[in-house]
Amino acid sequence: MTSLPTPPPVLNPARLRLIASCPDRVGIVARVATFLAERGASITEANHYHDTHSQWFFMRSEFEIGRGSPSAAEAHSPVSAAADDAALLARLAEEFRPIAEAFGMQWRITDAQQPRRVVILVSRFDHCLAHLLHRRKSGDLVFDLPCVISNHDDLRPLVEWYGVPFHHVPVPRDPAGKDAALKQTAALIDQAAPDTIVLARYMQIFPPWLCERYRDRIINIHHSFLPSFVGGRPYHQAEERGVKLIGATCHYVTEELDAGPIIEQDVVRIRHSDTIKDMMRLGKDVESAVLARGFRLHLEDRVLVHGHKTILFSE
Amino acid sequence: MTSLPTPPPVLNPARLRLIASCPDRVGIVARVATFLAERGASITEANHYHDTHSQWFFMRSEFEIGRGSPSAAEAHSPVSAAADDAALLARLAEEFRPIAEAFGMQWRITDAQQPRRVVILVSRFDHCLAHLLHRRKSGDLVFDLPCVISNHDDLRPLVEWYGVPFHHVPVPRDPAGKDAALKQTAALIDQAAPDTIVLARYMQIFPPWLCERYRDRIINIHHSFLPSFVGGRPYHQAEERGVKLIGATCHYVTEELDAGPIIEQDVVRIRHSDTIKDMMRLGKDVESAVLARGFRLHLEDRVLVHGHKTILFSE
Amino acid sequence: MTSLPTPPPVLNPARLRLIASCPDRVGIVARVATFLAERGASITEANHYHDTHSQWFFMRSEFEIGRGSPSAAEAHSPVSAAADDAALLARLAEEFRPIAEAFGMQWRITDAQQPRRVVILVSRFDHCLAHLLHRRKSGDLVFDLPCVISNHDDLRPLVEWYGVPFHHVPVPRDPAGKDAALKQTAALIDQAAPDTIVLARYMQIFPPWLCERYRDRIINIHHSFLPSFVGGRPYHQAEERGVKLIGATCHYVTEELDAGPIIEQDVVRIRHSDTIKDMMRLGKDVESAVLARGFRLHLEDRVLVHGHKTILFSE
Amino acid sequence: MTSLPTPPPVLNPARLRLIASCPDRVGIVARVATFLAERGASITEANHYHDTHSQWFFMRSEFEIGRGSPSAAEAHSPVSAAADDAALLARLAEEFRPIAEAFGMQWRITDAQQPRRVVILVSRFDHCLAHLLHRRKSGDLVFDLPCVISNHDDLRPLVEWYGVPFHHVPVPRDPAGKDAALKQTAALIDQAAPDTIVLARYMQIFPPWLCERYRDRIINIHHSFLPSFVGGRPYHQAEERGVKLIGATCHYVTEELDAGPIIEQDVVRIRHSDTIKDMMRLGKDVESAVLARGFRLHLEDRVLVHGHKTILFSE
Known part of the structure; x- marks a missing residue:
């Protein structure tokens, strides 16, 4: 691995949060982080916690993601330039649903800038x-x-x-x-x-x-x-x-x-x-x-x- | 009142404490403080508290008092120059007892320097x-x-x-x-x-x-x-x-x-x-x-x- | 000392504070407390502190004192029944001045109920x-x-x-x-x-x-x-x-x-x-x-x- | 995505930590988490922080990883069953190095159980x-x-x-x-x-x-x-x-x-x-x-x- 593709700069980003919890298993973070990276999201803060007693996993990621500009992963996940934040949120949620279901997550995606x-x-x-x-x-x-x-x-x-x-x-x-x-x-x-x-x-x-x-x-x-x-x-x-x-x-x-x-x-x-x-x-x-x-x-x-x-x- | 008699300096003082509590009434502090002043005691710290609910009075006075030198009030309360601290304590307690009884006090005098x-x-x-x-x-x-x-x-x-x-x-x-x-x-x-x-x-x-x-x-x-x-x-x-x-x-x-x-x-x-x-x-x-x-x-x-x-x- | 004179109950009392500091010497507390007791004042809280370094003494006493009713010490310190709190304060201050001067005090008497x-x-x-x-x-x-x-x-x-x-x-x-x-x-x-x-x-x-x-x-x-x-x-x-x-x-x-x-x-x-x-x-x-x-x-x-x-x- | 491959249970795991910091860019978390998931590592705690001022990214992941049992990703990253923890650490570090270099990381992997x-x-x-x-x-x-x-x-x-x-x-x-x-x-x-x-x-x-x-x-x-x-x-x-x-x-x-x-x-x-x-x-x-x-x-x-x-x- 000698070089990494440089993602395009995120212009006028939305700031969103993904909150999730589920029974713990290997690969949750990787799967979620890959999902975000594929969409050009820049993680600004993240916390993960594994509760040993109940074998339950908890995570919170706050990330910036392009609003209007197509993401790096546009081919299979185009976010329309016209979409406003609510549409962006709905789209992301729709795309994330299969992952959430596979892991049996309780989850939500929220807009950090929406009071x-x-x-x-x-x-x-x-x-x-x-x-x-x-x-x-x-x-x-x-x-x-x-x-x-x-x-x-x-x-x-x-x-x-x-x-x-x-x-x-x-x-x-x-x-x-x-x-x-x-x-x-x-x-x-x-x-x-x-x-x-x-x-x-x-x-x-x-x-x-x-x-x-x-x-x-x-x-x-x-x-x-x-x-x-x-x-x-x-x-x-x-x-x-x-x-x-x-x-x-x-x-x-x-x-x-x-x-x-x-x-x-x-x-x-x-x-x-x-x-x-x-x-x-x-x-x-x-x-x-x-x-x-x-x-x-x-x-x-x-x-x-x-x-x-x-x-x-x-x- | 144009002048106060200057008490003799307290040499080689003992450091004692008087702890007392009793039903509250006018004059407790005056009576106790006068008792101490008559014996040349110098109060280094004192706290008084009146509990409104129970009408009870609490006090703690820490004071220095001459060990060997006769106090200013020697005439009616001579503390023998030869007395050691235990004797001083006993003497003071004996002298204080009438006051304590008059006010119905729970009380003690202790030696701050005695572990x-x-x-x-x-x-x-x-x-x-x-x-x-x-x-x-x-x-x-x-x-x-x-x-x-x-x-x-x-x-x-x-x-x-x-x-x-x-x-x-x-x-x-x-x-x-x-x-x-x-x-x-x-x-x-x-x-x-x-x-x-x-x-x-x-x-x-x-x-x-x-x-x-x-x-x-x-x-x-x-x-x-x-x-x-x-x-x-x-x-x-x-x-x-x-x-x-x-x-x-x-x-x-x-x-x-x-x-x-x-x-x-x-x-x-x-x-x-x-x-x-x-x-x-x-x-x-x-x-x-x-x-x-x-x-x-x-x-x-x-x-x-x-x-x-x-x-x-x-x- | 077999009995203490019972002071008359303090009716409708004023709540005052005496704050003072001065070079430390024996008898300050006794003198001040006697002054207050002579006027039928009931001390509700008091603190005394002796600063070893500077040999300075600090005190704060909060007390209740009869407003209209003559105090137990009426003979030599009558407080007129008609006097309001300001007059009471002024009178007390006037009476306390000689003591303050004898000890070289910085001092004040304040009315705890006067905003x-x-x-x-x-x-x-x-x-x-x-x-x-x-x-x-x-x-x-x-x-x-x-x-x-x-x-x-x-x-x-x-x-x-x-x-x-x-x-x-x-x-x-x-x-x-x-x-x-x-x-x-x-x-x-x-x-x-x-x-x-x-x-x-x-x-x-x-x-x-x-x-x-x-x-x-x-x-x-x-x-x-x-x-x-x-x-x-x-x-x-x-x-x-x-x-x-x-x-x-x-x-x-x-x-x-x-x-x-x-x-x-x-x-x-x-x-x-x-x-x-x-x-x-x-x-x-x-x-x-x-x-x-x-x-x-x-x-x-x-x-x-x-x-x-x-x-x-x-x- | 209808099912996820269930990783084999991690037996007798080592507990390691990966600490890294580097200039921020999209995909760091995904890349690192994927690296860990490929090796069957179970993340027990993770924190990520993006410093807005310096545009720098910081992460700490604590994870459990199989010691003796082959990981899910054995094919391309076999960890010898005979390897002790030091060897495991060295191997992981060796494998992680290209990722670290690609992102320009300061990093280390440590053994949480090694005093x-x-x-x-x-x-x-x-x-x-x-x-x-x-x-x-x-x-x-x-x-x-x-x-x-x-x-x-x-x-x-x-x-x-x-x-x-x-x-x-x-x-x-x-x-x-x-x-x-x-x-x-x-x-x-x-x-x-x-x-x-x-x-x-x-x-x-x-x-x-x-x-x-x-x-x-x-x-x-x-x-x-x-x-x-x-x-x-x-x-x-x-x-x-x-x-x-x-x-x-x-x-x-x-x-x-x-x-x-x-x-x-x-x-x-x-x-x-x-x-x-x-x-x-x-x-x-x-x-x-x-x-x-x-x-x-x-x-x-x-x-x-x-x-x-x-x-x-x-x-």
């Missing part, structure tokens, strides 16, 4: 919501936000100041009323057609059918270092127990309360003189930060759910 | 023990160590290399044998007359009568972020749950397993690729560090137990 | 300002904010949404123009009569006369872990050097750029893949958090400046 | 050395240690207790004596034929020729958060400046003092009451931990040097 559609739900505590709105406005977190939904009307001025539609759906305590309210909430969510739902201190329990509908796409922030202090009033529990650190946990929501796959956690030190009110104040910062970090990992397709755990490709 | 007597118990994991032995040898932690006791003989060479007597007391599984072994262990402890007992990964449960005998003086290191993962095999529980941080907890031992007052805690981040073996390795460092920090706070009389919680004067 | 007057200066980066405004609105940080001043007009909508007056004072680059602009800025500050000035990413250098006028009362946030990367563009310097952590420093402003007494610092981990833009994003969170923590310590009178260093009583 | 040969140099502070020796003995860090070299004889008993040869080479202050001593030190190093040299608080400056001989293989621990406080006595500098955090830096040694590529850093919080002696004590723990982490990353081939910075594949 995700996100719906945020919130109750009365505004710190997580304000954190996300502020970072979205400043460009630090990029996502589309068709609406914010709340069971209280308190945060309407904040949300509307950021130019985001706000829906108020009160949730009564009686079972029938609550059921109706959650159905109305679900209808508003469905109508917004979100990719991801963020519960930014939404103090209602999602019904199982709604958890299932958006499986692995509902992100919650819990104000404790799970599995410590599950359930309500974790700061009171922490104060009662006399712990020296309090924490927050960002996790996917499942039917089982506070038990979904954990994405991110962190803690903050407290002192004997800190009251529950102090813990709430300190907790706000760690909750906001942990939610923002977990949400960012999710938006960048860096979180792969595996059973009740997560693989994080956080390079 | 505490400590017995360490350990099983097979050597990281916490090695950490303490090394820091003791290097002078970073100052305490007397009459002996180390273990239910296994594995760590004898390590302990003896540091010139410390090592006792091996196997603990059988049968109740009668276990009971006899723990009694023998207690006898060895009593014989060493320790101020403090450190369980540096000692994998046996102390019987209630032994917990009671050394109440608020038995320090344990638990290899989880309590109250998460109480009981056995916390790393397995952590792996099962998919947490992103693991921790360690240094606490006083009470009859209730893993529920004694917490002194210090910390966590370390883990990754999806970390196996239980990796967690054990990462856990070793955080366990060693947390135990050493909690133990140091205890040695310096900075931990005041209040119910099932601790006040830490960690300035 | 400080603060002026915030900012340029274009809004993260620190937004953090402070949001925490003020939610009651997590309590202070009066007569106005925000900026050399740009960009952040007016944000500030005005929070109902705070906004002054735009452009600062030209030419020396004469800059001088005039800073004088106008100073005039606006003086007019607001602030206790404290916060530079929340204000990208202009304060002239020495302005630093001097508000000595130990101007708080700046610097976007590096000082003394690393002093001067401009610290993230570029950090990227160039390949460090693994970036930080932020909250400090008092002095004539010497980036060299004033440090109040608080923290760091955040970065990865090889983090660009300068990523560092800026990560830096924003640590800057906001460090500024808020340092500012809170200042508001609570927990920061005592000693030469070019700070004593923090952060219990 | 590295390491020489540790130390002066009088024993905390980093003790940390490494203890973790090596407990199996937490795996490496061969042919000898420890010191310019003092103090730590001989510690080293010899761990069964490791100890060489004492005093380094005089006069240039000629120092030069001779460093040459003798280098001769002892060369004789031990180490892969890696660890300076575990070795207080002598390595001459440029020695830095060059073991380029990117000499690891130093510096007792400050570089680039703060370069040079000597960093704790004194930190105390002088009044910083609130002190740190440690693990870096490769280059001719330029304290300026080599940084591998790992961390910090620890200090208080106003901490003396330089306290900083030294707190610093010991962070130094030991940072050195151990950086050294582990190096041993696992997770550190790729790129100019004066490092890429860390720390999955």
Whole structure:
């Protein structure tokens, strides 16, 4: 092998991601990388992980690929110069399908430059919501936000100041009323057609059918270092127990309360003189930060759910 | 008030600590500080804390006081020039008793320069023990160590290399044998007359009568972020749950397993690729560090137990 | 001593703080505590620290004292039942002055329930300002904010949404123009009569006369872990050097750029893949958090400046 | 593509690593992964990173490959059943060379199960050395240690207790004596034929020729958060400046003092009451931990040097 064909430079590239997991076997990386190379894709970041326990393989590749210019492998895989990114994505997915099926993959190809559609739900505590709105406005977190939904009307001025539609759906305590309210909430969510739902201190329990509908796409922030202090009033529990650190946990929501796959956690030190009110104040910062970090990992397709755990490709 | 009498310089001072707690009322600090000032004591560090919830008051004062030279208040409280530090301590305690009784104090006066007597118990994991032995040898932690006791003989060479007597007391599984072994262990402890007992990964449960005998003086290191993962095999529980941080907890031992007052805690981040073996390795460092920090706070009389919680004067 | 006089309960107390430092000598604590006890003050938190190197003594006491009801020591120190808190403060200060002078103290008595007057200066980066405004609105940080001043007009909508007056004072680059602009800025500050000035990413250098006028009362946030990367563009310097952590420093402003007494610092981990833009994003969170923590310590009178260093009583 | 050939199970596999970097171009991953797949290698972990700034590509793949059994690609690349791991490595390297040359790679293939040969140099502070020796003995860090070299004889008993040869080479202050001593030190190093040299608080400056001989293989621990406080006595500098955090830096040694590529850093919080002696004590723990982490990353081939910075594949 004395020389390599020099591929044509990639002009005006699209930036895409291929996420996949499957039972492990020899040749997966080679097959996928060859698929990408044949199409002139330039890999900018890739992570592969083999879980020894379950013999499962996980991968995430981010790559640049020509939009309009024909790829090096044009002969058997022409990408039309007129195709826009959605068409490019669809075409690539179509071409990748046989490989995915041969390996028994769970997989997706996503567009790194296409902001995700996100719906945020919130109750009365505004710190997580304000954190996300502020970072979205400043460009630090990029996502589309068709609406914010709340069971209280308190945060309407904040949300509307950021130019985001706000829906108020009160949730009564009686079972029938609550059921109706959650159905109305679900209808508003469905109508917004979100990719991801963020519960930014939404103090209602999602019904199982709604958890299932958006499986692995509902992100919650819990104000404790799970599995410590599950359930309500974790700061009171922490104060009662006399712990020296309090924490927050960002996790996917499942039917089982506070038990979904954990994405991110962190803690903050407290002192004997800190009251529950102090813990709430300190907790706000760690909750906001942990939610923002977990949400960012999710938006960048860096979180792969595996059973009740997560693989994080956080390079 | 135009001038203050200049107290004579304190020559060759002893360094003592007064630790006290009592129901709060006006005038405690004034009374105690006046007591110290009358004896020419120079306060080098002091902390006072009022717990609003229980209306309880806590204080710790570290002060220098003349050993041989008569104090400014010699007239009504002469400290004999010939008295050694133990006598000085006894005298001060005798003089302080009426004040303590008037306020209903729990209290003690200790000698900051007198190393505490400590017995360490350990099983097979050597990281916490090695950490303490090394820091003791290097002078970073100052305490007397009459002996180390273990239910296994594995760590004898390590302990003896540091010139410390090592006792091996196997603990059988049968109740009668276990009971006899723990009694023998207690006898060895009593014989060493320790101020403090450190369980540096000692994998046996102390019987209630032994917990009671050394109440608020038995320090344990638990290899989880309590109250998460109480009981056995916390790393397995952590792996099962998919947490992103693991921790360690240094606490006083009470009859209730893993529920004694917490002194210090910390966590370390883990990754999806970390196996239980990796967690054990990462856990070793955080366990060693947390135990050493909690133990140091205890040695310096900075931990005041209040119910099932601790006040830490960690300035 | 068989009994203690029971002081009358303190009704509707004021919460005050006494901050003092002076050359160390025996009896300071006793004298101050007796002064407070004579007036029926109940100490809720106190810290004393003796700096061995400089032989200097520092103290901070927070106490509750009766407002309207006569104190136990009414005979020689009557506090008029009609006096409001300012009068109470003035009276106490008057009475304390002889003690302070006898010991050569730098000292002040402050009202813990009286919000400080603060002026915030900012340029274009809004993260620190937004953090402070949001925490003020939610009651997590309590202070009066007569106005925000900026050399740009960009952040007016944000500030005005929070109902705070906004002054735009452009600062030209030419020396004469800059001088005039800073004088106008100073005039606006003086007019607001602030206790404290916060530079929340204000990208202009304060002239020495302005630093001097508000000595130990101007708080700046610097976007590096000082003394690393002093001067401009610290993230570029950090990227160039390949460090693994970036930080932020909250400090008092002095004539010497980036060299004033440090109040608080923290760091955040970065990865090889983090660009300068990523560092800026990560830096924003640590800057906001460090500024808020340092500012809170200042508001609570927990920061005592000693030469070019700070004593923090952060219990 | 309806079916994939099932590769024979890999029996008794060797675990190897391929580390490479080169100018970026399309197809690198595909070519390398295909190379591995052709030989039946199962990738257990892989990381790829593209540095946008320099247009350079970095990769690390860890894989299992059959030792004795013929691989799926036996026809054109038979690996003799009799070959031991060294032969396997040599063969693989030989076969990979044309690919490496075609892409202009810097590369190596290493045996993950073959402990590295390491020489540790130390002066009088024993905390980093003790940390490494203890973790090596407990199996937490795996490496061969042919000898420890010191310019003092103090730590001989510690080293010899761990069964490791100890060489004492005093380094005089006069240039000629120092030069001779460093040459003798280098001769002892060369004789031990180490892969890696660890300076575990070795207080002598390595001459440029020695830095060059073991380029990117000499690891130093510096007792400050570089680039703060370069040079000597960093704790004194930190105390002088009044910083609130002190740190440690693990870096490769280059001719330029304290300026080599940084591998790992961390910090620890200090208080106003901490003396330089306290900083030294707190610093010991962070130094030991940072050195151990950086050294582990190096041993696992997770550190790729790129100019004066490092890429860390720390999955």
